[in-house]
Amino acid sequence: MGDFLTADPAGDGRVFVEMSAGAARCLHQVAEDLLAALAPDSGEPGLADHDLFPDAYDTPDASEDFRRRHGGGMREEVTGAVWRVATEWQGQPAFTMNRRAVWDWLITYGHAQAVFRRRRWEPDHEVWARMPFDHEDVTAHWVPYVREALIRALTTGTCG
Amino acid sequence: MAMAEQRPWAVIVHDDDVNSYAVTAFVVHEVCGLPLARGLELALTADLAGEAELTWCDSREQAEELVARIQVCGLLATVRRGSAWAIS
Numbered sequence: 001m002g003d004f005l006t007a008d009p010a011g012d013g014r015v016f017v018e019m020s021a022g023a024a025r026c027l028h029q030v031a032e033d034l035l036a037a038l039a040p041d042s043g044e045p046g047l048a049d050h051d052l053f054p055d056a057y058d059t060p061d062a063s064e065d066f067r068r069r070h071g072g073g074m075r076e077e078v079t080g081a082v083w084r085v086a087t088e089w090q091g092q093p094a095f096t097m098n099r100r101a102v103w104d105w106l107i108t109y110g111h112a113q114a115v116f117r118r119r120r121w122e123p124d125h126e127v128w129a130r131m132p133f134d135h136e137d138v139t140a141h142w143v144p145y146v147r148e149a150l151i152r153a154l155t156t157g158t159c160g
Numbered sequence: 161m162a163m164a165e166q167r168p169w170a171v172i173v174h175d176d177d178v179n180s181y182a183v184t185a186f187v188v189h190e191v192c193g194l195p196l197a198r199g200l201e202l203a204l205t206a207d208l209a210g211e212a213e214l215t216w217c218d219s220r221e222q223a224e225e226l227v228a229r230i231q232v233c234g235l236l237a238t239v240r241r242g243s244a245w246a247i248s
Contacts, residue, residue, distance in 0.1 A: 053231045056224070056238050066239070070228040077232050106183075110234025113178065121176045121236040144180060151186045155196060 005146060007153035013099035015153040021093055027146065028091035030112045030139060035086045037115050038079045049075060051118045052111060081107035102150055109143040116140070168216040169223035174236040175206045187233045188214060191226065216242065 003026075005019035019027070040046035049071040055063035056070075081104040088101070097105065113120040116136040171192075173184060184206065185199030192214050194202075205212035214230075214237075217223040223239045230237035 054236045056227050074228050074232050148180050148182050151182045
């Protein structure tokens, strides 16, 4: 059986997620890798703000000024969300998350591609040339799906 | 002064290969306080035109605050100085 992840509304903004053991391992590892890249041990290169956040203006100087004003707070918010996903979730394949946890997952897996693809918002014209896809490409396709599933669960009413 | 030229600051969301319609619409809905249906319209506009104006702000600080919150959610958002006229 292949890997899967499903997300269903559980009421009061909560979402029940269930995934294969392989998907759980992969997603947990992605969160740990992202956390390590955001807060690297001393001396190791980590993700710079310009790897995490796109230019906010159409000129480099204005964009750098924006990062100086906001980058620290933005990075702290992302790091906090990733830390909670990587530490509060032990990698179990089925559980219910509250609304705050759903936001943490949306933020975490919104930045997860940064671990292996810097400036991920720029078009990747080489993606098809890399077939068959390696693990990083598969992961890069998985994390948007996770976010989509969570949002569909959040915006869908319960049946009962 | 009955009328003054204002140069509001626009908050723009751009098309990218990372975020789906649903993600873009939901983030716009939550961060900008727009109805989810409006968020979907803006997501579609961004996909078709390459970008969509989410809102206009009176100050650069307000626009940057919104862009920062949107970028934290992983979207490609920018600030742009506009040239709209408004009655003050």
